[in-house]
Amino acid sequence: MLNKLAHLDDVIVIARTSSFSFRDSSADAMAIGRMLNVHYLLEGSVQRDGDEIRIIAQLIKTGDASHAWSFERRLEIDDIFSMQDEFVLEIAHALEVTLQDKQREKLLANGTDSVPAYLAYLRGKYASNSAARDLQNEALARYSEAIALDPKFARAWLGLARVYDTLGNHGILSRQDSTEQMTASIERALALDEQLGEAYAMQALAIPIKRAVAVDPVLLAKRKALLEKALEYGPNDPYVLFAYASVLCPKMIKDAACHQQKLAVLEEAVRRDPENPNAYIELGWTHVALNQLNMPTRYFMESVRRNPDFIEGYGALALWHWSGDKVDWAHSVACLSEGLEHDPENSRMRSMLSRIYVDLGMLETAEAFSNAVDDPNDSLHNITTFSKMKLHLYRGEVAAAAKIVREQQVSFAGGGLSIIAYGAVLEDALVSGELDVAIASLEKSFATFNLHLEYADGYIRSRSSALAAVPLSELHRTAGNTARADELIEGARVFFERENDANSVWRAANAWAYAAVLLRSGRFEEALQELQFVPDGYLRNAWYVSRSPLYRLLWETTGFNKLLADIDARLAYEKSGVEQVASNPPICVAHNPGRLVAFTD
Template identity: 30%
Template sequence: MDIAGFYQELRRRKVIRVTFVYVVVAWLIVQIAETTFEPLQLPDWSLPFVIIILALGLPIAVVLAWAFDLTPDGLVLDSQLAKKNSFKTNSTLSDAPSIGVLPFEDMSEEKNQGYFCDGIADEILNLLTKIESLQVASRTSSFQYKNKFADIKEIGRQLNVKSILEGSVRKQGNQVLITAQLINVNDGYHLWSERYYRDLADIFLIQEEIANCIVTALEVTLSSQEQRVIKMRSTKNIDAYEYYLRGWHYFHRATQKDLLHAIEMFKKAIDKDVEFSRAWAGTADTYAFLYLYFDNQPDYREKASSFSKQALKICSEQAESHVSRGMAHLLCHEFKEAETELNRAIELAPRSFEAFYFYGRSCFHQGKLAEAAAMFEKASSINPDDYQSVLLLPQIYRSLGRVDDALNAGKKGVEVARNFLQLNPDDSRALCLGAIQLVYQGDIEEGKHWIERAIAINACDSIILYNATCLYVRIGELDIALDCLENVVLTGMVNREWLEHDSDLDPLRNDARFISLLEKLEETK
């Protein structure tokens, strides 16, 4: 490890912080000793003895700080923590070029441009994901390093990539200074670096130049379609683009309140440029997520449909428009139309996680379980840190009779959920999906603890109640399971097709209460 890397490792393991705190506390102890030992008439050797003990304790504290880390699970070896936190994609790197895009650092004096810096990195990452021959670490993985210091080699190992793009942004008035550097993970040397000091209106050109420079440095050959995608721009209005970036900033926070703020930002972007197709698509996506995860009021579904339709009308050559339109069709149970749109999105962006994930949901709704499994497997391979796609697989595998695959997927899903919960301890969906697989693995008490935590965080969430239903079915508490399911049906946040194809509910099939619930759903269809 080089000097810079060693220094970053000291910071990561909190050795510097521990040393500083120890020295300060030791100094205070000596001051107190000097003041109090003489009035207490302690022997003359008492003060030197305290100083010697404190001096001997310093290297011990440093060693402990290096070797151990304090976590919510207690004191653990740092090597075990690194292993636990590492993202398990492939154990070895493939021959294909690969890259992780880290969040760009905010270099403005006020430190209030985080949304803009994240947005620039996000846009570059999204451009790169449209290149089929380039493996790109997911946003979830890469953005965990925001405001954190870590050795590039260690980041590369955890992201399972060969190169890292990092950079910084300083925006002042109508000027922007962007620095970007592409680093070889293996040796830490720069493959490419550049500084751009331009008018803010040139931001789209800068992103295109950075993407092209990365492609050249990594010796990636672009198809004609990929070249068109990189050059494609949705707006020339910088104000619209800033509102658009703010919209995604709120969207990624994923609370109901933040999603509503995201819609406000996307709509302001549209007001600035009515032809900004990606702002229309972003608005549609946000309405779809509100409908799926928070409130299934028909107005959200209708707006997801109308905004996605307009996005596609403005630009039919962007994958984002087709994903949005596919999601809108899915909400309306127009499965054939949804799959047509999602297929087109995959043609335009072969590594679109959202396209494969929602294609999987469409297949599951129709009972096409083998196809659903294939889609969720692909989605999980594109974004191995997404707990939802991998945790939906076990129930499908069980329905297909693939018992071993179900067990393996459950173990992997719980591991992904644990990693995610370390960064997002209050994510109720990760808790409830992981809880079911813990029960299937025989960890009944921990599974019940997870589902209870999820319900405590959000007792009215229909998805949590539905997963609680599945958990209680598994442990044989069928009356409690039906109580939970009845509450889910009352919210209107579940459909008959999903209940009919979920193998976790098989023990309820002949129960009169369950049959009654299916009939009620059919009546309100």
């Protein structure tokens, strides 16, 4: 019924994830109406006795809890399709919706003439909508049963695709296997019904828009084309709206107008499905992209309040407290620990904890968490490997650290990771004298980041390229390749000066690399000023800067030593806070259901 009613153009139907969260609620119709921001509630029950079913339903006005319409029928199971047609037409009439011929035809379509296939499909949908891992196999079996009964049932193929995606997300299937199975199922669904908006949205999300860490504009354009088609056939579908918003403009792209448009689409998706926790995560990061830094925490916390078992919400809160505009690593550890209480084997939580502990020099604890996530097929394997690389650096094992970087070179490109990782290669090369090997390795990475000729008039377009250019230029300079070194430094300088925004969270992330560029340009005072951005927003590169030969020119200056002393003090403060978490943990999220009404209002 919910899917059919969603086809009414003049009616906004709240998504299943939101409406069904109140199925066992003791709240009255008026309260639920306020929380979902709706004018009507449709409630009822279905009872089955052999081949006979009894259906009772009522449409309630949430403004005064009065009944606008009621329905009661007894019928044979084979008459379920005709009953559904009668049911949905009566509701449309009660809501005073005028149906055009095409809309009426779409409203009454079931996708199959087989009642057994339809019932198997409904059972599959019920199981697949559950967050429980064990029910996904049940969903797979029921969708497969529906397809066996009616191979031309397009929505059963689409449901099968959704299950394969979930099995991949849960690690029950490898990501490669789940993607192949999902893609094949989507293609079968669209071959049978080319107007399935959700299918185009799923197809779009399955396209990786990154090669290494650079956004591939060709793949991004392909994604957007599919999502435009999804919107054409499913303009009111909250899944389609969320999918469209999530790839409308990646958060690393600086385009305020695009992010404002994305914000508007996300808000509409939340209006139609206010219980979707993923939407709040995306809203939070969109506000980061718009430099509205007072909003992310609010949205990340809302995702967990809506669904306390939503692990990604704890991860987003931890990441924001760890690397946002105000560093609070104790709070990050508290959020990650709380996430692990809900999912003790979650590799993302363990990987992030490993990163925090290694940055604070708590090496044994960091090693324990990194060893707990050591599966090369795990999606977080690269982050964990980065923690192991930093463990080697802290212990002075530069050669071992450089070896890891060379083996995992593409994986360490994002954010501040490359300035540390490639700095390790630089230090090792300076000690070993193997400059040619190191240069070849980093040039390969740089070429990967600089996809599609990101150089234009000496301008490096990728942030990762700019970050990687700094240690690479030092290697070339040491090897006597001055022209190439100067070219890289100039390209990085132009990038940072065009892209840096004094009010952006990226300013702190870029500060270490930009300071090195300024040093090589002979602008010592400006380099020191640039490093002042670091203590408040990006402490975790401090260890590398204090030792790297890139910064040897500043080691003896009063300003630099004062900066490092300040960083040491801040790190000691954060470490003290983290050590107290075990005995007196702060609350990551205050689960107060009363706040939900205020937030919706």
